[in-house]
Amino acid sequence: MTDTLAPGGQPALSPQNAAIIQLTRKDFVSDQEVRWCPGCGDYSILAQTQKVMPDFGYPKENIVFISGIGCSGRLPYYMNTYGFHSIHGRAPAIATGLKAARPDLMVWVITGDGDALSIGGNHLIHSMRRNVDIRVIMFNNRIYGLTKGQASPTSEIGKVTKSTPLGTVDYPISPLTIALAAEASFIARSVDTHTEHLQQTLTRAGFHRGSVFTEVLQNCNIFNDGAHREFTDREVREDRMLALEHGQPMIFGKDRDMGLRLNGYQPEVVKLGDDFRVEDLLVHDEQDPLIAFMLSRLYWPDFPVPVGVIRDIRRPTHDELVTNQIEEAIAARGEGNLQALLNGNDTWTVK
Amino acid sequence: MTTTNEREIPMEELERVTIRFAGDSGDGMQVAGTQFTRTSAVFGNDVSTLPDFPAEIRAPAGSLPGVSGFQISFSSTDIHTPGDEPDVLVAMNPAALKVNLNELPAGAALIVNEDAFTATNLAKAGYASNPLKDGSLHNWNVFPIPISTLNTRALEGLEMTSKQMDLTKNFFALGVMFWLYERSMEPTLQWIGDKFKKRPIFADANKRALRAGYAFGETTEIFHSRYMVPRAPQRPGTYRNLTGNEGAALGFVAASVKANRPLFYGSYPITPASDILHELASYKTFGVKTFQAEDEIAAIGSAIGASYGGAMGMTGTSGPGIALKSEAMGLAVMVELPLVIIDVQRAGPSTGMPTKNEQADLLQVLYGRNSDSPVAVVAPATPGETFWYAFEAWRLALKYMTPVVFLSDAFLATGAEPWPIPSVDDLPDISVPNRTEKAGFRPYDRDPQTLARPWAVPGTPGLEHRIGGLEKADLTGNVSYDPENHHRMQELRQAKIAGIANDIPELEVAGPAEGDLLILGWGSTYGSIRSAVERLQARGHSVAHAHLRYLNPFPRNTGDVVKAYKRVMIPEINLGQLSMLIRARYLVDAQGYNKVRGKPFRISEIEAEAERLIAELRGASR
Numbered sequence: 001m002t003d004t005l006a007p008g009g010q011p012a013l014s015p016q017n018a019a020i021i022q023l024t025r026k027d028f029v030s031d032q033e034v035r036w037c038p039g040c041g042d043y044s045i046l047a048q049t050q051k052v053m054p055d056f057g058y059p060k061e062n063i064v065f066i067s068g069i070g071c072s073g074r075l076p077y078y079m080n081t082y083g084f085h086s087i088h089g090r091a092p093a094i095a096t097g098l099k100a101a102r103p104d105l106m107v108w109v110i111t112g113d114g115d116a117l118s119i120g121g122n123h124l125i126h127s128m129r130r131n132v133d134i135r136v137i138m139f140n141n142r143i144y145g146l147t148k149g150q151a152s153p154t155s156e157i158g159k160v161t162k163s164t165p166l167g168t169v170d171y172p173i174s175p176l177t178i179a180l181a182a183e184a185s186f187i188a189r190s191v192d193t194h195t196e197h198l199q200q201t202l203t204r205a206g207f208h209r210g211s212v213f214t215e216v217l218q219n220c221n222i223f224n225d226g227a228h229r230e231f232t233d234r235e236v237r238e239d240r241m242l243a244l245e246h247g248q249p250m251i252f253g254k255d256r257d258m259g260l261r262l263n264g265y266q267p268e269v270v271k272l273g274d275d276f277r278v279e280d281l282l283v284h285d286e287q288d289p290l291i292a293f294m295l296s297r298l299y300w301p302d303f304p305v306p307v308g309v310i311r312d313i314r315r316p317t318h319d320e321l322v323t324n325q326i327e328e329a330i331a332a333r334g335e336g337n338l339q340a341l342l343n344g345n346d347t348w349t350v351k
Numbered sequence: 352m353t354t355t356n357e358r359e360i361p362m363e364e365l366e367r368v369t370i371r372f373a374g375d376s377g378d379g380m381q382v383a384g385t386q387f388t389r390t391s392a393v394f395g396n397d398v399s400t401l402p403d404f405p406a407e408i409r410a411p412a413g414s415l416p417g418v419s420g421f422q423i424s425f426s427s428t429d430i431h432t433p434g435d436e437p438d439v440l441v442a443m444n445p446a447a448l449k450v451n452l453n454e455l456p457a458g459a460a461l462i463v464n465e466d467a468f469t470a471t472n473l474a475k476a477g478y479a480s481n482p483l484k485d486g487s488l489h490n491w492n493v494f495p496i497p498i499s500t501l502n503t504r505a506l507e508g509l510e511m512t513s514k515q516m517d518l519t520k521n522f523f524a525l526g527v528m529f530w531l532y533e534r535s536m537e538p539t540l541q542w543i544g545d546k547f548k549k550r551p552i553f554a555d556a557n558k559r560a561l562r563a564g565y566a567f568g569e570t571t572e573i574f575h576s577r578y579m580v581p582r583a584p585q586r587p588g589t590y591r592n593l594t595g596n597e598g599a600a601l602g603f604v605a606a607s608v609k610a611n612r613p614l615f616y617g618s619y620p621i622t623p624a625s626d627i628l629h630e631l632a633s634y635k636t637f638g639v640k641t642f643q644a645e646d647e648i649a650a651i652g653s654a655i656g657a658s659y660g661g662a663m664g665m666t667g668t669s670g671p672g673i674a675l676k677s678e679a680m681g682l683a684v685m686v687e688l689p690l691v692i693i694d695v696q697r698a699g700p701s702t703g704m705p706t707k708n709e710q711a712d713l714l715q716v717l718y719g720r721n722s723d724s725p726v727a728v729v730a731p732a733t734p735g736e737t738f739w740y741a742f743e744a745w746r747l748a749l750k751y752m753t754p755v756v757f758l759s760d761a762f763l764a765t766g767a768e769p770w771p772i773p774s775v776d777d778l779p780d781i782s783v784p785n786r787t788e789k790a791g792f793r794p795y796d797r798d799p800q801t802l803a804r805p806w807a808v809p810g811t812p813g814l815e816h817r818i819g820g821l822e823k824a825d826l827t828g829n830v831s832y833d834p835e836n837h838h839r840m841q842e843l844r845q846a847k848i849a850g851i852a853n854d855i856p857e858l859e860v861a862g863p864a865e866g867d868l869l870i871l872g873w874g875s876t877y878g879s880i881r882s883a884v885e886r887l888q889a890r891g892h893s894v895a896h897a898h899l900r901y902l903n904p905f906p907r908n909t910g911d912v913v914k915a916y917k918r919v920m921i922p923e924i925n926l927g928q929l930s931m932l933i934r935a936r937y938l939v940d941a942q943g944y945n946k947v948r949g950k951p952f953r954i955s956e957i958e959a960e961a962e963r964l965i966a967e968l969r970g971a972s973r
Contacts, residue, residue, distance in 0.1 A: 085819025
């Protein structure tokens with residue numbers, strides 16, 4: 001397997017290696033029977049994940065899927081890689097320790113809106129601020145599914161659920177804004193049913209080195225059917241969603257005649273034509289935190305819902321920094337001598 | 352005034368002396384105490400220490416909550432405790448006097464910094480009149496010394512503010528004590544030189560203060576005697592001074608070296624466990640990776656992740672942190688990965704008294720999780736033993752693929768004793784292999800002897816598998832809701848831990864193998880119990896001492912031991928936890944002796960309770 005290792009001992013993420021290793025989608029399908037409700041959006045996310053997995057050039061034994069609790073938590077059972085179905089909310093913490101101990105592994109964290117943003121909020125935030133090289137994929141169905149239908153941190157205010165019969169009084173959290181505030185180095189959004197877009201997004205996420213936060217808008221056909229239908233349905237999606245592309249003006253609409261521009265500090269939807277031209281529109285820049293912040297706040301019905309890669313920057317990852325400190329210490333002082341350590345600086349001898 | 356040479360001061364030889372240094376938390380009492388300890392240990396006394404510091408980092412100067420103390424007992428014989436009561440109290444201000452006086456026996460020496468007995472300080476300590484002048488200290492042998500004045504005079508000419516000068520007065524007091532007990536100043540002078548290498552003026556000031564205190568002892572006429580505590584007979588070898596937290600950190604690194612696996616330590620700062628994080632963070636050249644997590648749960652989560660990856664994942668905390676970690680401890684039980692969890696116990700419940708001692712987390716670490724969730728538990732008895740039980744915790748964790756709790760406490764963590772340094776070559780190899788063989792691999796297949804499952808780490812081709820917190824099917828590790836399977840797995844997890852009893856030493860007894868009374872203890876009560884038992888035995892009582900280092904499983908002969916005596920007494924710094932376990936497990940009428948004051952037991956109180964039980968026994972048999 002040495003031929004797949006890049007300098008530094010880490011298997012390279014590259015299509016070339018993918019060609020050498022030559023895995024297919026089938027290699028990533030485990031022998032476990034998939035047990036989500038028929039019609040669940042998770043099936044599509046699983047399928048796209050399995051489909052893009054051969055592209056990264058990692059041998060499958062070097063790939064680990066870690067999940068928390070919730071419907072999303074079952075995904076690792078269905079991936080024929082190493083997998084760890086842990087406890088509620090803690091997957092980012094477990095993944096952080098794994099990645100620090102084993103920088104050579106490609107680590108994915110599969111989570112949901114309740115798992116990541118409610119019980120596991122602290123771990124999510126801190127894994128992102130440390131730029132831990134893990135790929136967090138958050139399935140957002142805006143409901144607690146596994147516990148049979150309670151409001152989640154992304155449920156809209158006023159939502160009537162079993163736990164909120166008169167409507168929830170809690171305002172929803174904005175996942176992408178949280179990710180941005182925590183300085184995740186890669187932030188993206190996609191949709192379960194938009195298979196091609198989801199594959200592209202997962203591929204970008206997979207090739208990123210550093211903390212990935214990808215929100216996948218997912219439908220729960222049992223407890224929150226049509227969670228995102230207003231803007232994701234085939235008939236309306238082009239008019240109500242803004243597919244981002246780095247370096248490209250923000251154009252959307254079936255006829256590609258709508259755009260987003262800044263009016264002062266405020267984003268504004270405009271119609272291209274006599275009053276506004278393409279040059280007036282905002283150009284997406286994945287490295288600009290202010291654009292990323294603005295995009296993270298836009299949502300239907302006031303704005304089209306941005307999808308695609310919102311932010312992609314490179315900075316040293318947690319495991320790189322940890323490893324560097326150890327390598328530098330050893331370079332400066334040599335490898336530790338246990339007997340010298342036990343002796344300490346202050347000994348006396350009794351004869 | 353007589354000169355040094357002319358003055359003849361008698362030298363008295365003592366077997367053992369206990370000194371308590373007490374002052375404001377900014378007065379450097381811990382430094383003074385530590386230096387006295389080091390010097391005495393290097394000289395060849397047996398030493399035992401007990402620091403006692405407030406939770407407030409800097410409580411208002413001169414106030415009662417701000418008092419910090421350090422007790423050291425040094426002896427020409429083998430000792431087990433820092434002493435019940437001090438023979439000498441060094442009190443740097445009225446508050447220190449007030450807080451400590453009730454533990455000072457009549458006739459003891461009281462050395463006070465009389466300069467600090469100002470109206471303001473007296474008021475802060477709640478004294479209506481000056482105890483140095485109102486006769487209220489007539490029961491003690493009082494030596495008032497104007498330490499601040501004398502010290503400032505000794506530092507005259509140095510370019511320092513008077514406030515900076517005053518910070519060195521702990522060394523003046525230490526100098527006086529060095530003279531009084533005929534100790535060399537050399538180790539401390541050298542320490543000061545190293546410590547203030549970059550600030551020579553402070554080095555100079557502290558050295559001057561130390562020498563001035565020593566010279567004051569020589570020249571003043573207030574002391575009529577000096578004291579000498581001769582060397583203790585120690586086994587030949589090379590020694591160092593060791594606190595329990597240092598010992599634990601060294602033991603964990605040694606285990607990593609001897610297991611040939613990298614150590615990963617995930618921890619969240621908490622008193623009194625943080626020093627283990629600080630120590631391990633400085634061992635980078637041993638490949639130790641430390642991770643200051645965002646909370647206690649992430650700390651253990653990261654450790655589980657590291658162990659999953661084939662490293663030696665470890666986490667450390669105190670009782671409140673164990674409460675937060677308990678769900679993840681259950682996960683480690685379910686996924687059967689090696690993991691060491693350090694609990695440096697402190698007084699509770701809740702935040703309790705963070706810097707004070709207690710051993711009340713025993714039931715928490717054994718049973719404080721949902722369902723039957725067995726883990727192994729080891730508990731060192733002395734600061735020096737922490738090294739060996741840290742190493743042992745890892746031996747068990749690796750061999751049995753299980754979480755192991757290392758149960759220390761605040762007294763062990765901060766207390767110190769001379770430690771014979773082991774040779775690295777004498778430490779056993781505790782390495783275990785990773786599973787690499789593809790043929791016949793099943794994630795929950797077990798070693799028939801240890802019942803450990805294979806450690807198949809990510810990166811191993813052909814062994815891709817899934818683990819998790821859901822119940823596992825025996826052998827395959829697939830998710831299972833089968834009723835019979837769950838019963839079998841619960842029993843297997845239990846049997847795996849119980850089987851460790853065959854792999855650990857039997858419980859040893861100091862004293863007669865049967866007789867009137869067994870005093871059974873665990874953890875840091877060792878010293879007080881052992882000293883009390885020695886005294887009782889010297890008086891001809893039929894008393895034995897046994898001390899458990901393994902709390903789960905118990906050594907296999909524990910039942911035989913506790914049944915061999917007419918009475919069993921279990922002293923614990925809790926309200927009766929081990930005694931409940933022993934009674935339930937072995938159906939013996941063990942009597943708890945329980946005090947929870949944030950302090951170790953006094954030898955004398957264990958002695959008194961033992962005598963009461965023996966007298967009761969005699970009465971019953973008549």
